[in-house]
Amino acid sequence: EVQLVASGGGSVQPGRSLRLSCAASGFTFHDYAMHWVRQAPGKGLEWVSGISWNSGSIGYADSVRGRFTISRDNAKNSLYLHMNSLRAEDTAFYYCAKDSRAVTTGGWFDPWGQGTLVTVSS
């Protein structure tokens, strides 16, 4: 069974940093691109970042570019999101999702992890 388990969320003050992790199992992790998608409480989905199978292609939403860094460790079947300079508007559930392709150019996201909540507040 393909499974994605996100972790690392929590409550943090504005301006601080946090690192999210996503542990993958049930599929050949290094064959697929991966993404982070977030959802503010009661709001819609927002794509945050995506990374190709070999980390050779990476993209960010304008809202997080320069503050967030996506990475992956294929040896550990893990995806990461390093979040710096956090703002109140970054408060959301963060989902990791598997792309249907190795590259981040037009596949579809399935499955999604369970989401980890990040709360940015003073």
Add this chain to the structure above:
Amino acid sequence: NFMLTQPHSVSESPGKTVTISCTRSSGSIASNYVQWYQQRPGSSPTTVIFEGNERPSGVPDRFSGSIDSSSNSASLTISGLKTEDEADYYCQSYDSSNHWVFGGGTKLTVL
């Protein structure tokens, strides 16, 4: 970049058919495939339609996708509505330069 616009909410009775639209603001809707995701309360999104009109295994054929170039929009149609179809639905498409776009989501109520 472009935006995908969806109606905020739709409602219909069990057994009926409902269509949810997703309109692309610029560029052709046919430029990249549109996906549709279902999100029930308290759950993660799941795919109901990918690559325009393909259904993952386990998704009933009551779900179908289409595009209309004249209105530059994609649509998700659910026939034979069931109460279990009540959820939020999101369209999604790929933009250029390694960037993805989601619609704002549509809340489907099955009365």
